[in-house]
Amino acid sequence: MSLIIAGERSGAGKTTITLALLAALKSRGVPVQSFKVGPDYIDPMFHHYVTGRPCRNLDPILTSEDYVRKCFAKYTQDCQKPPQYALVEGVMGLFDGVKTAHQPDKNDYASTAHIARILDLPVIFVIDCSRLSGSVAAIAHGYCTLDSRIKMAGVVLNRVGSDRHLELLKDALEGLNLPVLGVLRRTDEISIPDRHLGLVPSEELGDLDAVIERLAEIGNECFDWGSLLPLLEIKTADVGQARCLPHQWGGQHERHSTFKGLDLIKIAVARDKAFNFYYQDNLDMLEELGAELVFWSPLEEKMPVDVEGLYFGGGFPEVFAEKLSENKRGLEAVREAILGGMPVYAECGGLMYLCEEIIDFEGKNWRGVGVIPASAVMGKRLTLGYRQCVALQDSPLLAKDQVVWGHEFHRSSLTLCYEGEEKTPARLFEIRGISAQSTSELEGWGMPNLHASYVHLHWGATTELPARFLESCVKFKQQK
Known part of the structure; x- marks a missing residue:
């Protein structure tokens, strides 16, 4: 009870x-x-x-x-x-x-x-x-x-x-x-x-x-x-x-077949005062599938070495934008890893961090990682609600045309810094509100190894999402 x-x-x-x-x-x-x-x-x-x-x-x-x-x-x-x-x-x-x-x-x-x-x-x-x-x-x-x-x-x-x-x-x-x-x-x-x-x-x-x-x-x-x-x-x-249920979701009692016989896949998870919005179930599922989570602070540390993937949750990067921008070694290490093909999953605050810059509530500009050619601009308007999301392209987490449900909660928006297809990653999602009458819009930023979006996802009922992410990390490790 x-x-x-x-x-x-x-x-x-x-x-x-x-x-x-x-x-x-x-x-x-x-x-x-x-x-x-x-x-x-x-x-x-x-x-x-x-x-x-x-x-x-x-x-x-x-x-x-x-x-x-x-x-x-x-x-x-x-x-x-x-x-x-x-x-x-x-x-x-x-x-x-x-x-x-x-x-x-x-x-x-x-x-x-x-x-x-x-x-x-x-x-x-x-x-x-x-x-x-x-x-x-x-x-x-x-x-x-x-x-x-x-x-x-x-x-x-x-x-x-x-x-x-x-x-x-x-x-x-x-x-x-x-x-x-x-x-x-x-x-x-x-x-x-x-x-x-x-x-x-x-x-x-x-x-x-x-x-x-x-x-x-x-x-x-x-x-x-x-x-x-x-x-x-x-x-x-x-x-x-x-009383003693197996700890693996969906009846999985062993590591995912894709990861059997492999060394643990190391995922660097950003966790500090700027990035701390994580569903514990998501982290647990990665570990249950065979990942080793390496927690680190983009505020103070350089990205961990010898990892095969990056996970940026949401949080308050706008509040700590100055300190994030001062950690130049951290910014450069993340940028090099992404441009080098490392699989990355970034939600909301993580998306903002990967932009060229964050513009805070006072209008001050702070440097970001710079792999997304946009400014994350803080504003008064609150974007809030559940979203039905249709993937417009393959990403480390989703296959093209896959449908998932997520949630948005933010006061920033993205403004493009550049024009032209070479500089602009393809949009990641077509998103809709929860009702059929809601109008659709394009959202998120994607590259073959990057899934970055304002939409927060809970993987509990979709075990294929963390599995696909780890498969991407395995391929990256093998290529290395």
Whole structure:
């Protein structure tokens, strides 16, 4: 069993509640596995920091409903490091999802409610009470009755102002038979700064330990643990004989046949304050297929030697553009490797880094790697949403005409620096929004050995993507 933390809207306090629960459980010395609904990168970083376990994303659009079930089962049944408790943080409001071809008559696909139905898990409903009292009953009643398939375990009242305020809230809820499982008061003690794409990542916060310690105190004080612990606990009876699932996805118990008999393929993965948006499942799949991941910092280090591939995730290269540009050895090493034919996969921030330059919010220009003849220009407009992507050419990850689902989330755009076919790589994708009515556009940059795009991909339901990338790396190694 587990619980899903849902809210009536974005900003209700789901992340604070989730971190308080995780921190309190951690303070009690019990292992806990966390999950995050949707394509988020930053919230899972905080989960990982608290629990010591990588948080796993549950997103049926980027993967599939079946993958969501398998992922949840795998990491709640881990026979090597079995967690005692599990907790899922939702996304946006409980029913906020999208309309897709899977559910053309509904708009809650990939919502928190959808995941609750897929996994058959009860929901804790977080309500921001800062600007209401008696109306809390109408809100709770509406969310409890809109979909009879959703099992409400209870509510958490967030940002409660006073004892009198709490009394009014509880009186209003009394007739709903809905337990109050937690009460958090208004406080300025807990504050995690944010920036243009959400919270500042955990790696950049020097005082995070003190924040987590205070969250643990709040968590231990403010929740009805007698009611919560039985709901959070993973019971052996629930998993039966499947407790020790194989760690390879898709039933793969051995290394991919292409890589048998070969030395480990080394992939240099950029990971520092500028590049830290990675789905842990993607990294795990590369290792399970036979790759050795070599982590390095484009901010401070030269690219590792003796590697056969490069992986640049997203992040905040615009925030650290000056320092990235100062690492000239790092820039040149990456440029030489790409021009020498090394397979490269770059998402969003990685795409920006490979451009001629990054132009930050203040209009300052900072040098990039320079293999993509464009400037990555920061702007006010937020590009956000799921995308259906059709590959326009072969790349180290995709075959021409292959269709994948991804997600965009950025405030930069690319401006060509040069004209002419010799200088301009072919576009990588034709992309569409999630609905059939969305207009298409061309996106991404590709060369025979380069896949660079604003679109983030989760490889969970498409194991052929990391396999194809490693095949490209094997061929490069053999050519060397």
